Amino acid sequence: MNPSSTHHQRTSNEVLLNVNQVAKSFGGVIANNNVSLNVKKGEIVGLIGPNGSGKTTLFNSICGSHPIDSGSIVFKDEEIKTFSIAEIARRGLLRTFQHTKIYTGVSVLDNVCISFPRKKIPSYLEMFNRLSKETIAKAEDILKFVGLYEKRFLLAGSLSFGQQKLLEFAMILMSEPELLLLDEPTAGVNPTLINGLIQRLIDINRRYGVTLLVIEHNMRVIMSLAHRIYCLAHGEVIESGLPKQIKNSKKVIDAYLGAK
Amino acid sequence: MQDLLIFFSNPPLIVQAILNGLVIGGLFSLVAYGLALVWGVMNIINVAQGEFVILGAYVTFYFAKTGYSPLWSIPLSMAVLYLIGWLVYRTIIFRIIDRDLFTSLLATFGISILLQQLMNLAFGADVQIVDAHLPTLFIMDHAVAIPVIRLISFILAFVIAAVMVLFLKRSRLGQAIRATAQNERAAKILGVNTQRVYASTFAINAAICGGAGALVAMTFSIHPYIGLPYTVRSFMIVIFAGIGNFSGVILSAFALGSLEEIADFVLGAEFRLAFIFSLLVIVLVWRNWRLGKKREYLK
Amino acid sequence: MKSSLQKNLYGYIICIIVGIFIPLVYPSFVVQFAFAWLFIVMALTWDLQGGQMGYNSFGNIVFFGIGMYTCVVLQIIPFFSLAEWSEGGGEKTFTHTNAQYFRGLLLGILASGFAASLIAAVLGSLILRMRGHYFAICTLALGVAVGEMVSGIEILGGGSGISVPVWPEAAGSIDNRNLLFYYLALGLFALCFLILQLLLRTTFGGTLNAIRDDEDKAEAMGIAVVKYKILGWVISAFFLGFAGAITGNMVGFIDPIDVAFAGATYGVWMILMVIMGGKGTLWGPVIGALIFHVFQELFWTYLLGWQRVALGALIVIIVVFFPKGILGYFQTRSQVKNLSRST
Numbered sequence: 001m002n003p004s005s006t007h008h009q010r011t012s013n014e015v016l017l018n019v020n021q022v023a024k025s026f027g028g029v030i031a032n033n034n035v036s037l038n039v040k041k042g043e044i045v046g047l048i049g050p051n052g053s054g055k056t057t058l059f060n061s062i063c064g065s066h067p068i069d070s071g072s073i074v075f076k077d078e079e080i081k082t083f084s085i086a087e088i089a090r091r092g093l094l095r096t097f098q099h100t101k102i103y104t105g106v107s108v109l110d111n112v113c114i115s116f117p118r119k120k121i122p123s124y125l126e127m128f129n130r131l132s133k134e135t136i137a138k139a140e141d142i143l144k145f146v147g148l149y150e151k152r153f154l155l156a157g158s159l160s161f162g163q164q165k166l167l168e169f170a171m172i173l174m175s176e177p178e179l180l181l182l183d184e185p186t187a188g189v190n191p192t193l194i195n196g197l198i199q200r201l202i203d204i205n206r207r208y209g210v211t212l213l214v215i216e217h218n219m220r221v222i223m224s225l226a227h228r229i230y231c232l233a234h235g236e237v238i239e240s241g242l243p244k245q246i247k248n249s250k251k252v253i254d255a256y257l258g259a260k
Numbered sequence: 261m262q263d264l265l266i267f268f269s270n271p272p273l274i275v276q277a278i279l280n281g282l283v284i285g286g287l288f289s290l291v292a293y294g295l296a297l298v299w300g301v302m303n304i305i306n307v308a309q310g311e312f313v314i315l316g317a318y319v320t321f322y323f324a325k326t327g328y329s330p331l332w333s334i335p336l337s338m339a340v341l342y343l344i345g346w347l348v349y350r351t352i353i354f355r356i357i358d359r360d361l362f363t364s365l366l367a368t369f370g371i372s373i374l375l376q377q378l379m380n381l382a383f384g385a386d387v388q389i390v391d392a393h394l395p396t397l398f399i400m401d402h403a404v405a406i407p408v409i410r411l412i413s414f415i416l417a418f419v420i421a422a423v424m425v426l427f428l429k430r431s432r433l434g435q436a437i438r439a440t441a442q443n444e445r446a447a448k449i450l451g452v453n454t455q456r457v458y459a460s461t462f463a464i465n466a467a468i469c470g471g472a473g474a475l476v477a478m479t480f481s482i483h484p485y486i487g488l489p490y491t492v493r494s495f496m497i498v499i500f501a502g503i504g505n506f507s508g509v510i511l512s513a514f515a516l517g518s519l520e521e522i523a524d525f526v527l528g529a530e531f532r533l534a535f536i537f538s539l540l541v542i543v544l545v546w547r548n549w550r551l552g553k554k555r556e557y558l559k
Numbered sequence: 560m561k562s563s564l565q566k567n568l569y570g571y572i573i574c575i576i577v578g579i580f581i582p583l584v585y586p587s588f589v590v591q592f593a594f595a596w597l598f599i600v601m602a603l604t605w606d607l608q609g610g611q612m613g614y615n616s617f618g619n620i621v622f623f624g625i626g627m628y629t630c631v632v633l634q635i636i637p638f639f640s641l642a643e644w645s646e647g648g649g650e651k652t653f654t655h656t657n658a659q660y661f662r663g664l665l666l667g668i669l670a671s672g673f674a675a676s677l678i679a680a681v682l683g684s685l686i687l688r689m690r691g692h693y694f695a696i697c698t699l700a701l702g703v704a705v706g707e708m709v710s711g712i713e714i715l716g717g718g719s720g721i722s723v724p725v726w727p728e729a730a731g732s733i734d735n736r737n738l739l740f741y742y743l744a745l746g747l748f749a750l751c752f753l754i755l756q757l758l759l760r761t762t763f764g765g766t767l768n769a770i771r772d773d774e775d776k777a778e779a780m781g782i783a784v785v786k787y788k789i790l791g792w793v794i795s796a797f798f799l800g801f802a803g804a805i806t807g808n809m810v811g812f813i814d815p816i817d818v819a820f821a822g823a824t825y826g827v828w829m830i831l832m833v834i835m836g837g838k839g840t841l842w843g844p845v846i847g848a849l850i851f852h853v854f855q856e857l858f859w860t861y862l863l864g865w866q867r868v869a870l871g872a873l874i875v876i877i878v879v880f881f882p883k884g885i886l887g888y889f890q891t892r893s894q895v896k897n898l899s900r901s902t
Contacts, residue, residue, distance in 0.1 A: 063779065066555055084555060089781035101779075103772035105839070106765070114765040118781035127790060128761045175780055305692055307699075355879050362615040365695050366830065367878045369617070373823050374871030381868060492700050499693070530718070534707035540700040541686070548689045558693035 014041040016179050016211055017062070017093070022071035024054075024061050031057040033235040034071070039179065044205055044212040046226030046243070048219075050256055054235040055215045056098065059181050063095045064088045075179070090119055092178035098187060100164045104157030108148055108167060111156045112139040115171040139174055146170045146200070162189060169200065173208055180204070182214045186221055194218070198225055223247060231255065263526045272403030277525065281518025283410040283479065286417035289513035290472040292494035293421060293506070294465035297428075300503045301441040301461045302357060307368040308348075309494055310487030311375035312466045316341050316473020317390075317482040318383055324390045330478050331392060334416065337474040338467040345466025349459045357458060372487065379484035390477040413475040420471045424464070425506065437461050489536055496540045499547065499558075567841060571752060574845075578745045582738060589737045593809060595852045596744040600751050600802045601825065602832040602844035604795040607755055609830065610839035611764065612791045613771025614687070618698030619799060620826030621682075621705045622675035624819035626800030627807035628715060629674040630667035634724050637663060645716040657729040664724075668743070668804045675800025676793045683789040690774065699822070706820030720814035723807055740809050747805065751798040756841070758794070767791055771839075827874065828855075835877055837886030846885055 017039040024032040031054045039045045049055050061068045064085045073081045080088050103111050116135050143149040146166040151159065156167060165185075172180060185201065186194050198221055204210050216222040222229060222243070229246045231239040233255035239246060246252055267273050291313055298306050306312075316337040323333035348371060356367050394408040428434035439447040440457045448454050476482065476490075497516060501508030516539075523535040548558045578596065582589045601623070609615045635644050638659045655663065686697050710718040726736040758764055766787050769777045778784050807813050817824070828851065836847020854873060858866040 064555065067553075085778045086781050086783060089779055094781075095779060097776075097779075101773050101776035103769045103776070105772045106768050110765055110768075114762065114769050115780055116762075118783075121783045121786065124790070127763050127766075127787065128758065130761050131765075171780070305696065352875060352879055359882065361692050362609075362695060363878060363882055365615070365617075365692065366834070367875060369699075369827065370871060370874030370878055373827065374868065374875060376823070377868040377871050381865070488703065492696075492703075495696055528711075531707070531711050534704055534711060537700045537704035537707060541697055541704060544689060544693055544697045544700075545685045548686075548693070552688065558689040559691045 015039070016041045016076060017213070018072075018074040019058070019062065020072045020074070022058070022061055022073060023069045024057055024066070025069060030235050032061065032068075035232070035235070035237055036071075037230050037237060037240070039211060039213050041178075041211055042205070042209065043228065044201070044214065044226050046222040046229035047213060047215045047232065048217070048222055048229060048246070048252075049232035053232040053255075055232055056183060057235075058232070059095060059183055059215065062088075063093065063181065089175075090121070092119070092176070093181070094172055094175060094177040094179075095181040096168055096172065096183055096185065098183045100161070100168050102156050102164050102167050102171065104155070106156060107153050108156050108159065109136075109139060109143065109152040111167055112142055112170050112174045115174040117174075117176045139170075142170045142173050145173070145203075162193060165189065169204070173204065173210075176208075177210055179211045179213065182212060182216075184215055184217060186216065186218050194221060201225060219247075267522065267525055272400050273525065275400060276404045277521035278518050279404065279406060280410075280521045281516075282514055283414045283517070284520065285510070285514035285517030286414045287472050287475055287479070288490075288493050288497060288517060289510045290417050290421055290475075291469055291490050292497035292501075292509050292513060293424065294468035294472075295491075295494040296498045296503045296509065297437075297468075298461060298465045299498065301437055302353075302458055303361070304353065304357065304364045304368065305361075305495065306462075306465065307365060307491055308372040308375060308487075309465075309469060310490035310492075311372050311379070312341055312345070312469035312487075313473040313476055313490045314379065314482055314484065314487045315344065315375065316470030317477035318379065318388075318473075319470065320474040320477040321383075321388050321390050321482065324392075324477075329392060330390050330474070331412065331416075334420075334471055334474040337470040338420075339470075341470025341473070342463045342467040344470075345463035346459055348466070349462040353462055354455065354458065372491070376484050376487065383484060385484060387481045387483045388477075389481045392478045407479075409478050413479050416475060417472070420468065424468060427464075433457070433460055489533060492537055492540050496536075496543055500543060567756070570842065571756075574752075575745075575749055578748070582741050586734070589734075589741045590809065591852075591856060593737070593741040593744040593805075595849060596741075596748040597802050597806055598828070598832060598848040598852050599845050600744075600748050600798055601829040602836065602848040603751055603755055604799045604802075605829040606833045606838065606844040607759075607767075608791060608795045610833060610843070611759060611771065612767040612788060613774075614788065614792075615695050615830075616698040616792075617695055617822065617826065617830070618700075618702035619795065619829065620702045620820055620822050622679055622796035622799040623803040623806070623825060624705065624709070624815070625678050626671035626675045626803030627813055627819045628709065628721075629800070630664075630671040630804035631721060631723050631807055631813055632715070633667035633670050634660075634663035637666070642714050645714060645721050653724075655724045655727055657727045660724060660727045660730070664808070668801065671804035672797045672800040675796040675803070679793045679796030680789060683792040684785070687785060687788040687792060702820060702822040702826055706815050706822070709815040709820065715815075716813075718815060720812055720818070722812050723810070725811075737809075740805055743805050744802075747798065747801050751801075752845075755794075755798075763787070763790070828870075831874055831877060833884075834882065835884055837884030837888075840884070840886040843884055843886040850885075 015038050019035060019037045021034045021036055022032055023034055035058055047055050047058070060066055062073055064080070064083050064087070068081055072079055075088070075091060075093050078091070080091065103114070113131050113135055140149060140152065143152050146169055148163060148166055148170065151163065156164070159167060186197060189197060201212065202225065205212055214222065214225065226243055229240065229243055230237055231246060231252045238255055239249045239251045291309060295306060295309050298304055319337040319340050320330050320333040323336055324330040352367060352371065356364050392409045397406045397408060398404065399406065428437060436447065436452045436457050437460065439452055440454050444454055493516060497509055497512045500512040520532065520536065524532055527535060544558065551557055581592055605619055608619065632641060635641055638655060639653050644653060682701065686694065686701070689697060709715055715721055726733060730736070766777070766782060769782065770784055770787060774784055803819070807819070810818055813819050832847040832851045833844050834847070835851055836845065837843030855870065858869045862869050
């Protein structure tokens with residue numbers, strides 16, 4: 001099955017995220033040099049490139065982890081480059097980290113419940129809201145979807161690595177993002193489980209209507225997952241296009257093999 | 261405000277404050293250097309740093325009672341504190357070295373309180389001074405006083421620091437300490453006995469504090485409860501300069517010393533401690549605010 | 560988990576009933592019992608911050624001291640000149656009439672919590688943006704700094720402290736006074752425990768836990784972390800301010816370094832009580848505070864002269880050997896607190 005062809009028609013032409021000429025350097029080291037890319041609503045876009053090519057830096061720039069030197073980042077027609085991490089997240093742009101991050105000290109279900117959508121800063125009164133029945137039911141549904149329902153009352157920190165990864169997805173789904181940035185979702189995952197993970201990501205995209213921008217090292221994964229792919233090298237976009245085009249691009253192959 | 265004007269229109273006052281500040285700064289930089297050493301190598305902030313200083317000072321105080329010049333007790337203070345540091349490591353610190361940051365903070369805070377109380381019982385709560393029987397020099401028409409002991413303290417602080425830096429650079433143990441600071445696991449695999457390295461690091465830090473304490477006893481007054489300000493000062497210096505920035509440590513120590521002297525004159529001596537402690541809060545808030553512009557924070 | 564909620568409620572009601580009757584059974588220990596409730600309140604407020612929110616503060620004593628001074632000042636200024644009062648030297652003695660005393664007390668106690676909260680909001684917005692070691696050391700310095708500053712304020716009695724209005728003769732014997740403050744302390748515990756437990760069962764409690772477990776993640780999920788942290792600190796300070804007001808009146812004389820802003824005693828004790836009982840657990844702070852109080856009384860009775868050394872040693876021993884606390888050892892995985900099951 002080639003998933004990209006089965007649901008390609010769902011993507012619209014509405015540009016959700018537009019990264020334009022973004023540059024970022026640390027000290028004298030240029031991590032991103034005039035990077036431009038865009039993600040349309042409903043798409044799965046891949047971001048590949050050799051180690052140190054600036055993929056994670058670009059993610060951090062988009063999510064507001066650090067200010068950018070120049071360029072613009074527009075999300076849903078709004079310039080977000082000066083916003084903080086939380087402000088960006090509240091607008092529906094979420095991310096995962098290379099290292100799984102969950103709330104280890106509370107139960108699995110609480111992890112998901114407390115990730116309810118936070119679209120605006122709550123008033124002092126709203127901060128003391130109780131969890132509604134609907135929120136809990138929704139969290140339980142999502143846990144069923146990722147396959148952690150049976151473990152919902154366990155301490156999240158006691159889950160295995162793979163289960164924590166699933167829990168992280170559940171938390172993300174709970175908070176209803178419009179665009180999700182995934183930083184190496186298959187890193188450290190047992191190869192036999194990777195196919196299931198790919199299917200889940202496609203489900204997230206289709207069932208929950210979440211647009212995805214994915215950093216991935218595993219070529220097989222990204223080729224079967226993404227509709228379009230950008231390739232970064234030395235902090236610049238060297239190639240972009242359909243998976244097929246990327247696979248056959250001489251520039252991309254050279255970048256990975258280290259030729260100039 | 262008026263005091264500030266008087267201060268700055270009076271050159272001898274400025275010179276005096278800067279000279280005093282340099283001497284104090286020399287001592288502070290020594291304590292801060294030890295703090296940074298333990299922080300960098302063991303990832304522990306030793307809140308009992310100040311108590312080690314005061315313990316070293318009491319060693320000198322009792323040595324001076326024998327009638328010899330207290331200057332000779334510097335190596336003694338260092339040796340005694342080395343042993344105490346080793347003992348504290350072997351009984352307490354090695355059990356908490358892998359725990360979270362707060363545990364080590366609280367444990368060393370507990371050690372600090374324990375040492376204060378033990379010193380209070382052993383030496384009494386009185387304020388003590390050690391007289392080295394050295395003259396005082398006067399410059400600028402007798403307007404600026406420089407006790408010779410302060411000059412000697414200043415020089416000795418640097419001698420101790422230089423010896424420590426050389427030791428860490430050249431000796432085999434020093435190399436092991438630096439290797440462990442960079443990567444504990446790699447050092448372990450390469451055959452470094454990291455437990456011994458930690459114990460030595462902690463003991464060396466205590467010895468540095470002991471040496472500083474000996475100088476403190478001769479330059480200022482001491483009592484069992486005056487340790488915490490030294491901890492806070494050294495912490496302030498280290499965060500201002502950054503761990504491992506030796507010249508930065510010395511410069512910020514001088515700056516802090518001079519600032520304290522000026523604040524003493526302008527605010528009055530009763531606000532000295534209030535000044536030091538609130539300065540730390542202000543420095544931290546300021547640093548954090550600066551980092552906030554880069555969307556980072558102190559952690 | 561209905562049953563656990565009920566169990567907690569039973570425990571709470573038993574506490575209150577025992578609290579109401581125990582001074583009638585052991586009238587000579589009223590002051591000790593009152594301190595026990597105050598210690599529990601201190602432990603509860605610290606646990607909200609250290610155990611639930613993960614912000615280990617050495618400086619919460621500031622709010623205790625501010626509550627204490629606010630209360631005393633408001634007990635004095637409606638009736639007398641504060642400057643003359645605090646001048647000391649015993650040249651002039653002041654006595655409150657019955658009505659003055661109680662009006663002042665009511666005003667002072669009511670205001671103390673709010674004053675502490677206000678200061679917490681201001682300080683929190685400045686220092687709750689830093690984390691870990693830096694936050695802990697900053698609060699340590701803050702505690703000492705505020706104590707030293709108050710020591711320098713002449714009108715508050717400076718370093719030698721200020722006396723609290725004495726119990727008016729018309730109100731009966733000193734036993735009445737002790738009983739009044741005992742029941743105030745009990746009431747404060749009842750209020751503090753109930754409100755904190757209710758708050759922790761809302762999304763507020765869950766969000767504080769999220770911040771404790773992974774603040775970067777919480778931020779990346781859109782949580783306004785600073786707002787939650789400040790509110791957490793403000794609530795903690797609120798009850799601590801009241802505790803300070805009551806303690807000040809029971810001690811009778813306020814000294815800035817040794818009583819009000821005593822970082823090395825009350826300040827670190829409240830942390831120790833929580834660690835002893837079990838950080839982040841429901842009953843941990845309560846049990847920890849009670850056990851600590853017993854230790855402290857025993858040390859003061861049998862180790863006179865060495866009591867402070869023993870307490871210092873106790874801190875080190877608890878932190879090194881029993882870091883999870885009493886409840887931490889008994890708590891199993893199945894007893895994980897479930898926000899989603901407590902509704």
